Amino acid sequence: MAEHTDAVIEIRDVSKLFGPVAAVDGVSFGIIRGEFFSLLGPSGCGKTTLLRMLAGFEQPSRGEILIDSQPMAGVPANKRPTNMVFQSYAIFPHLNVEENVGYGLRNRKLGKDETRSRVVAALDLVKLSGYGKRGAHQLSGGQRQRVALARALVCRPKVLLLDEPLGALDKKLREEMQLELRQLQRNVGITFVFVTHDQEEALTLSDRIAVMSSGKVLQIARSDDLYENPNCREVAEFIGNMNLFEGKVAAVAQGNVTIATAAGTFTVPHVAPIGAGNAVHLAIRPEKLALSADKPAPGLNAVKGRVIAQTYLGDRRQFLTQIDGMAKPLAISRQISGAESPISTDSDVWVTWPPQLGRLLTS
Amino acid sequence: MIQRRPDWLAGYGLLSPAIIIMAVMMVTPLLAMVALSFWTQQGFELDRSFTLANYFALVEPSSEPTYWMGIPFPLTYPVPAILLIKSLAMSLAITLAVIALAYPMAYFLAFHVRGQKALWLVLLTIPFWTSYLLRVFAWKIMLGFNGAINSGLKSLGILTEPLSFLLYNPLAVMITLIHAWVAFAVLPIFVSLDKIDRSYLEAATDLGDSRLRRFLQVTLPLSAPGTIGAALLVFIPTVGDYVTPTLVGGPSGTMIGNLIQELFLKQNNAPLGAAVSITMMVTIAAIVTLFLWLIGFRRLRSRAR
Incomplete structure (x- = not known):
């Protein structure tokens, strides 16, 4: 309940139908005051629709949204305590920077000096002091964003509310703006709800992330938790790279499950009760796999394969290893320190990992 | 090395058909008109010696002013000045009415029609499938003494005697011209409204604007280029129109175009007619320039990008 009293946004069983299609399908969760919250998912997963419902541009077909404990049904967008950063930025082309920034303040009963000083402070905050008189068309992409x-x-x-605000920037600028955005959010202490399809961006920026797919929320978790402990295949595959072994539960013992796959039998930690014979997946990240030419020590999960490709990525090297009985090759990512022995393509190798690094996915 | 022709040459090359047509069909007659206005008509002959007499005739002062609408015109030959002022005033009213009618139509098309915009645009052009003259005559039938409005009101028992003030006056001219030009004005306004990124409107709402405020602060300024274009498109040609006043204007609905036509064709004084034409053109150009300067057209254009 502690989480609920501190929730600035509560989304209760919200659905949005466009004709027969549910863009958002029975979503419920809360967003904590002051956190950087991301809605992550592929395009068409309903994340933008959900954001637009928070802003008031769309009305939920079912369910309700509360902001600061106030029900938002019937509250128009211009009366909500939210503001939005649009994907296209929507900087008014007929106004200069100062007039753009001060636009929302003209709708409030503020004194001239108050308005003026708040505009100056805001420009200062986004490092655009001195740009006040510039026209909208004289700004670069990054400046428009600011x-x-x-x-x-x-x-x-x-x-x-931020609707993919970094999508239009090039990679370098995007990374810079990510840092700045995070810094800015800490400084102002306002709750940010950030929509993105870029999982790396979400992991970098967010306190918590909601992964969405086909209008539903699959998992809500902290960045590291989401990466380490995905709760289903879809999340596992969407966040980073993931190797998956399809198999059946063979034996359950002492918080460990043994599963039988086409590539062999592996052990994986699992505490929740599960019956033998259940179809499951074993998931393991590429960077948690090790490669060696020699037969590994007992106690490790091990599988024999053949290196079919390798890619040099500067700080690490990515190997693709074909395993007998598996359709997709395993991806293995190895840090380059200079000390490791080289592995040539087409050579036979052992792929190993300690059992506790694998994850069992039941759905 | 590949020798490349400079870009400006290619540009003029593409423009040359238009430039040639403009030169032959517009600039030459215009120059002839300017020349004509400095000559004098002597019976059936033209006296080709240079004189400013035609222009002087338009402004020659008189001690006994002629009054029109309460305004004194202290001129010996006040007709051109009066008709020019009257035509400008009528055109201004026509332009305002056209914009007032066209803007909502364009707004509807741009913001409330989904998917079938092309169909609506075609529907808008349907009146143009008939000749302009037919449309003017149609208004004559509508407004006439025994026309549609009068007989309609009579058969409804609202009137016993037909209204005589509907036709053959400036109002009839204005109604006809407004109807003729509305569709032309819809297009440029529609284009500039349609071009407005919808996220600007959402941003304005998000920042607290009511619908009215958003319209005044965002939609209207962003559609200004098209609206101004439409206004000029209507104002400039209607000042000199003479067909409509001839057909539905009657004696009181005469405009400057009628005078020019008369000077050229009936009074056999082409040089004076040319002088009136040139004066009218210069006046319109001056008014348009002043108008554009007042609203800061350069600024608008640069920001619309």
Whole structure:
């Protein structure tokens, strides 16, 4: 219950239907005051629709949304305590930077000096002091993004909604802006709800992430938890790279499960009760796998394969290893330290991992 | 090395058909008109010696002013000045009415029609499938003494005697011209409204704007280029129109175009007609320039990008 009293947004069984299609399908969760919360998912998963319902541009077909304990049904977008940073930034082309940033303040009964000082402070916050008189068309992509941020933050919303705001920037600038955005969020302490399809971006920025697919929320967790302990195949495959062994539960003992797969029998930790014979997946991250030419020591999970390709990635090397009985080759990622022995393509190798690093996925 | 022709040459190359047509069909007659306005008509002959007499005739002062609508015109030959002022005033009213009618239509098309915009645009052009003259005559039938409006109201028992003020006056001219030009004005306004990124409107709402405020602060300024274009498109040609006043204007509905036509064709004084034409053109150009300067057109254009 502690989490509920501190929730700035509560989403209760919200669905949004467009004709017969449910863009958002029975979603319930809370967003904690002051956190950086991301909605992550492939395009068409309903994350933007959910964000637009928070902003008030769409109305839920079912369920309700509470912001600061106030039901939002019937509250129009212009009366909500939220502000939005649009994917296209939507910087008004007929106004200069200052007028853009001050736009939301004109709708409030503020004194001229108050408005002026808040605009200056907001421009300062996004490192655009001195740009006030620039026209909208004189700004670069990154600057437009900052203006959009300043324009929303100057209104001091309870929740800032960001709709893929970094999508239009190039990689380098995007990484810079990610850092800045995170810093900014800590400084202002406003709750950010951030929509993205970029899992790396979500992992970098967020306190918590909700992974969405086909209108449903699959898992809500902290970044590291999401990466280490995905609760289903879809999340496991969407966040980072994941190797999957399909198999059946062969034996259950002492918090460990032995599963039989086409590539061999492996052990994986699992505490929840599960019956023998259940169809499951064993998931293991590429960087948790080790390669060696020699037969491994007992106690490790091990499988024999043949290296079919390797890619040099600067700081690490990625190997693809074909395993007998498996359709997809295993991906193995190895840090390059300079000390490891080289492995040539087409050579036979052992792929090993300690049992506790694998994860059992039941769905 | 590949010798490349400079870009400007290629540009003029592409423009040359248009430039040639403009030169032959527009600039040459215009220059002829300017020349004509400095000559004098002597019976059936033209006296080709340079004179400013035609222009002087338009502004020659008189001690006894002629009054029109309460405005004194202290001129010996006040007709052109009065008709010019009257035409400008009528055109201004027509332009305002056209924009007031066209803007909502364009707004509807741009924001509330989904998927079938092309169909609506075609529907808008249907009036143009008939000749302009037919449309003017149609208004004559509508507004006439025994026309549709009068007989309709009479058969409904609202009137016993037909209204005589419907036809053959400036109002009839204005109604006809407004109807003729509305569809032309819808298109440029529609284009500039349709071009507005919907996220601007959402951003305005998100920042607290009511619908009205959003319209005044965002939609209207962003559609200004098209709206101004539409206004000029209507204002400039209607000042000099003479067909409509001839057909539905009657004596009181005369405009400057009628005077020019008369000077050229009936009064056999082409040089004076040319001088009136040139004066009208310069006046319109001056008004348009002043208008554009006042609203800061350069600024608008640069921001619309």
